Amino acid sequence: LAKTTQPISMDSYEGQEVNITCSHNNIATNDYITWYQQFPSQGPRFIIQGYKTKVTNEVASLFIPADRKSSTLSLPRVSLSDTAVYYCLVAGNNAGNMLTFGGGTRLMVKP
């Protein structure tokens, strides 16, 4: 499974757009990029997933360049409730090697 690198933490203010970038230089052809959100003492929650170009849902957008070596999670107009840890995961359809979540990005949204 491709290793991912994300910033440890980010600060933002309510109403701003937040972009969190994840690097995954060794992404494999059959790997997808998935982002999870985790609040304290809760399990991670699936946010969005993509393979290439751009994906948008009601929560976020995911931008993936042509070389797929990085991806950017975009959260529009964040609120205080978006304060959480965001994990980028690169994995394919097979179990493959043992899965390792990275350290994630701790987003703090301030009023």
Added chain:
Amino acid sequence: ETGVTQTPRHLVMGMTNKKSLKCEQHLGHNAMYWYKQSAKKPLELMFVYSLEERVENNSVPSRFSPECPNSSHLFLHLHTLQPEDSALYLCASSQALQFKEQYFGPGTRLTVT
């Protein structure tokens, strides 16, 4: 109940106790997973089950014993734990054995005294 549920949500146990964590998924998935999340550490995959067969055991100590009686239920039996085993234990499920889209339960906060 919808999604993935876990019981109990909180558990305090002594090092000589035996307890079990329960996970149930209501999503019709056929793969289930146990993860451990210690304070300020990344999620660690412990066990993987697909169609009730154990697929992976990520070098987990034998004091943790998983059981998957059917595709909807997953247990983690605990015995003679150590204080460093205190953590949030998360169960997840997915449609088929894959890591690109998993659904997690709320976790069990375990404290070993």
